[in-house]
Amino acid sequence: MKEKISTSRKKEIIEGFYQLSVINGLENTSIAKIGKHLDMPPSLIMHYFPTREILISNLIDYILEKYLLIYQPITKQLEELGQVDLTVIVETLFSRNWNLLFDDGVYYSCFALIFRNEKIKTEYRILHYKLRESLKDILDGSPEMEGKDTAMLAEQVFVVVEGAYFYLSMVDDPADYDTKVAYFKNQVYALLRSSEVEKL
Amino acid sequence: MKEKISTSRKKEIIEGFYQLSVINGLENTSIAKIGKHLDMPPSLIMHYFPTREILISNLIDYILEKYLLIYQPITKQLEELGQVDLTVIVETLFSRNWNLLFDDGVYYSCFALIFRNEKIKTEYRILHYKLRESLKDILDGSPEMEGKDTAMLAEQVFVVVEGAYFYLSMVDDPADYDTKVAYFKNQVYALLRSSEVEKL
DNA sequence: CTTTATATTGAACATTCATTCAATATTATA
DNA sequence: TATAATATTGAATGAATGTTCAATATAAAG
Numbered sequence: 001m002k003e004k005i006s007t008s009r010k011k012e013i014i015e016g017f018y019q020l021s022v023i024n025g026l027e028n029t030s031i032a033k034i035g036k037h038l039d040m041p042p043s044l045i046m047h048y049f050p051t052r053e054i055l056i057s058n059l060i061d062y063i064l065e066k067y068l069l070i071y072q073p074i075t076k077q078l079e080e081l082g083q084v085d086l087t088v089i090v091e092t093l094f095s096r097n098w099n100l101l102f103d104d105g106v107y108y109s110c111f112a113l114i115f116r117n118e119k120i121k122t123e124y125r126i127l128h129y130k131l132r133e134s135l136k137d138i139l140d141g142s143p144e145m146e147g148k149d150t151a152m153l154a155e156q157v158f159v160v161v162e163g164a165y166f167y168l169s170m171v172d173d174p175a176d177y178d179t180k181v182a183y184f185k186n187q188v189y190a191l192l193r194s195s196e197v198e199k200l
Numbered sequence: 201m202k203e204k205i206s207t208s209r210k211k212e213i214i215e216g217f218y219q220l221s222v223i224n225g226l227e228n229t230s231i232a233k234i235g236k237h238l239d240m241p242p243s244l245i246m247h248y249f250p251t252r253e254i255l256i257s258n259l260i261d262y263i264l265e266k267y268l269l270i271y272q273p274i275t276k277q278l279e280e281l282g283q284v285d286l287t288v289i290v291e292t293l294f295s296r297n298w299n300l301l302f303d304d305g306v307y308y309s310c311f312a313l314i315f316r317n318e319k320i321k322t323e324y325r326i327l328h329y330k331l332r333e334s335l336k337d338i339l340d341g342s343p344e345m346e347g348k349d350t351a352m353l354a355e356q357v358f359v360v361v362e363g364a365y366f367y368l369s370m371v372d373d374p375a376d377y378d379t380k381v382a383y384f385k386n387q388v389y390a391l392l393r394s395s396e397v398e399k400l
Numbered sequence: 401c402t403t404t405a406t407a408t409t410g411a412a413c414a415t416t417c418a419t420t421c422a423a424t425a426t427t428a429t430a
Numbered sequence: 431t432a433t434a435a436t437a438t439t440g441a442a443t444g445a446a447t448g449t450t451c452a453a454t455a456t457a458a459a460g
Contacts, residue, residue, distance in 0.1 A: 005427090005436080026227075041441095044438060051419085105313075105315030108312040112225075112305050116225055159367055160356075162363040164359050167358070180355060183355050184356070205407070230447060232448085244407075
């Protein structure tokens with residue numbers, strides 16, 4: 001029971017950090033502000049996270065865990081039906097709920113840290129490699145993908161997905177947004193249908 | 201001549217800001233540090249940029265201007281030969297020099313601000329729309345693109361390019377890097393060759 | 401040369417920052 | 431119950447933050 005307090009407090013602090021970062025931005029969220037938000041002295045926060053760097057590192061773990069949740073609809077169908085429809089994959093990847101799962105502002109702020117912090121870079125790399133491997137495994141389970149280079153396909157699909165999310169963040173006009181999403185979905189469907197990607 | 205001092209000082213300050221941001225990160229670069237770096241009192245910086253927000257806004261202008269420079273090899277060939285080879289386009293878009301033109305860490309840190317600042321978001325949107333329009337114009341000039349939906353193609357090509365740059369930032373292993381770049385280049389070539397993109 | 405506008409300086413401001421520390425309260429273990 | 435470990439508090443630290451201001455230097459315009 002002793003450990004419980006420690007872990008739940010840590011979770012509470014990270015979540016408070018995240019919530020305030022969504023509102024004010026990562027760079028404007030101080031330890032004092034988190035403390036005020038959670039009704040907790042700053043010294044208690046530093047008891048659990050000795051430095052700000054450690055605190056941020058844990059926030060990134062938290063965000064990357066959330067990031068993985070986009071896969072839930074796919075893995076759910078995989079468990080229930082034993083295999084996954086390609087349409088479900090594409091629709092899941094481009095679903096707007098993904099965007100609602102976590103805040104893009106915080107996500108990209110944290111991402112920007114990879115350029116000056118090797119540990120964070122590695123964390124991001126591992127996550128993104130994992131995502132592609134998962135997709136490869138799913139594709140390998142589909143009879144339509146027989147004989148295709150699924151590893152390459154997974155890379156190519158995700159580059160479209162991530163490029164799309166990056167770009168679409170700037171698009172405000174809903175009609176414009178929908179048109180572009182349709183472009184990118186078709187692009188992915190074309191990739192998955194293509195015969196040019198067959199293995200040697 | 202009076203105006204000259206003002207503009208050159210402003211340029212000096214923004215460049216100093218940028219340089220320090222590359223090293224220490226945008227969020228760790230204060231006005232005092234810029235002043236020390238340029239041997240200049242902080243008050244002089246605030247004379248030209250009354251608030252930090254304005255300073256950042258100008259830094260973003262500076263970065264986005266640099267971003268546009270990736271197009272130089274293409275526009276150069278366009279001026280010299282009257283038309284552009286598709287290979288030159290793809291190779292230019294994926295050239296490593298692009299990465300060296302400006303720092304990705306600063307670029308993504310600034311990008312993260314679009315989620316809490318409409319003005320910055322609009323600036324980013326305008327730039328990215330401009331990039332796509334330029335590519336469309338270039339494609340329209342190519343006989344190989346006759347009858348194709350070049351607007352859509354430009355969108356699809358850039359989503360691959362930007363997704364690739366985002367993803368490749370995390371990749372450290374050079375062999376891995378090259379493999380993936382080859383994937384994404386082929387992906388773009390396939391897009392440009394595809395017959396499925398014909399206009400209605 | 402005088403006047404006016406701009407450039408530059410250095411000191412000062414309150415505020416916020418991450419972090420430290422010693423003291424106390426709570427809980428788990430023996 | 432006594433002891434040891436953890437949880438929590440509140441006050442204090444010095445350094446850094448963005449910003450303001452009045453004073454001075456320099457250059458342009460009349």
